Amino acid sequence: MGGLGVPQPFATTSSILLWVTLLCLAPAIRSSGPPRAELCLDPPWINVLRGDNVTLTCDGFQNPGQDSIEWLHNGSVLSIHQDSYFIPAINMEDSGEYQCRTEHTALSSSVQLQVSSDWLLLQVERLEFMEGDTMTLRCHSWRSKPLHKVTYYHNDKPLKYEFQSFNYVVPKVNYTHSGSYSCTGVMGHISHLSATVVITVKGENHRTVNVIVPILILVVVMAISAAAVLYYYKRHKKPAHTPDEIGRIEVENSMSYSLLKHTDNPEEEVPGHSTYQNH
Structure with missing residues (x-):
């Protein structure tokens, strides 16, 4: 017999559980990286009128006197490297998504600034x-x-x-x-x-959902995997004998027993054999 291998269903189940575990732990893995920069608005309003003055500030770990801050507007890098970005008399084209980062921080969460023209x-x-x-x-x-x-x-x-x-x-x-x-x-x-x-x-339950959902996904996948394994073994398990097969097996066992019985006594006299020799 060859070496014992890992049953295919168990290998598949392990792979699934590994991927689900990694997905559930992904937020924690990401959070272990560099801290995010924080983008602040002054004034703090996310919606402004055309002509207003707006200042965006990027807070993060930064060496004094270094202009290594990167600003992005709608995904495009701006030619601004100071920690504050002042927009005087803001216009409609200044609307959109803003982000920033420093040399020691990851990209900040986006701030959506909406500029409108109204009274x-x-x-x-x-x-x-x-x-x-x-x-x-x-x-x-x-x-x-x-x-x-x-x-x-x-x-x-x-x-x-x-x-x-x-x-x-x-x-x-x-x-x-x-x-x-x-x-x-x-x-x-x-x-x-x-x-x-x-x-x-x-x-407050909204925060709890963010924690519970990955756990529920893991439990559901484990339950589905266990059901798949059970189904696999039920499909591949040797089926039970039918009544006809049981009767046939009993007859074969009986015949085998009779043959073995005669084989175990080879010197037993055959009827009529001793009488022939005496005569």
Whole structure:
């Protein structure tokens, strides 16, 4: 007999489990690399009006006096190497995705900056919040013209009225704060309405899902692999004998037993043989 090999089903199962384990551990492996740079906006709004001034700052491990920071706009490298990127009187073409990195950090998460041309804009710091976060909204006028009689709306229902323009702050948001927001305000003698901004508030269970999902995937794959192995062995297991086969085997065993019995006594006299010799 040759050496014992690893059954094919077990080899396949091991390969599957190995790949699933690597996929589940991929986020942890990636997190062990260099830290990400952090991109910040000043002012902190992700949506601005044409003509506003915007400053982007790249925070990360950087040696003093070295201009080795790389900036990207919509995936293209910019000819800017300072830790701050100032955009005066921003234009429509400045909209898009911004990222940065230093010589000691990985590429930062992207910041989507939206530039619009309008009289009034409801500004937000981001579009997604976690329960418990502080949310600040700002009703902003073109070229920061004086604005009064400001009203904030949530799902078309008025939230707050201010004779002068003030920010609308929610100290701790929850799922009821999800929905569409807008504002109205008067510039001079004309009332203006901002475009709608949709904000989503996610619960704490959203973070838990990011951890549980890979584990569930691993459990499901292990269960499927075990079922496949069981199915394989059931298909290749020697089938049980039918009643006809059992009867045939019993007859063959009986005949074999009779033959063996005579073979084991070769000197036993054949009937009539001794009588012939005596005569």
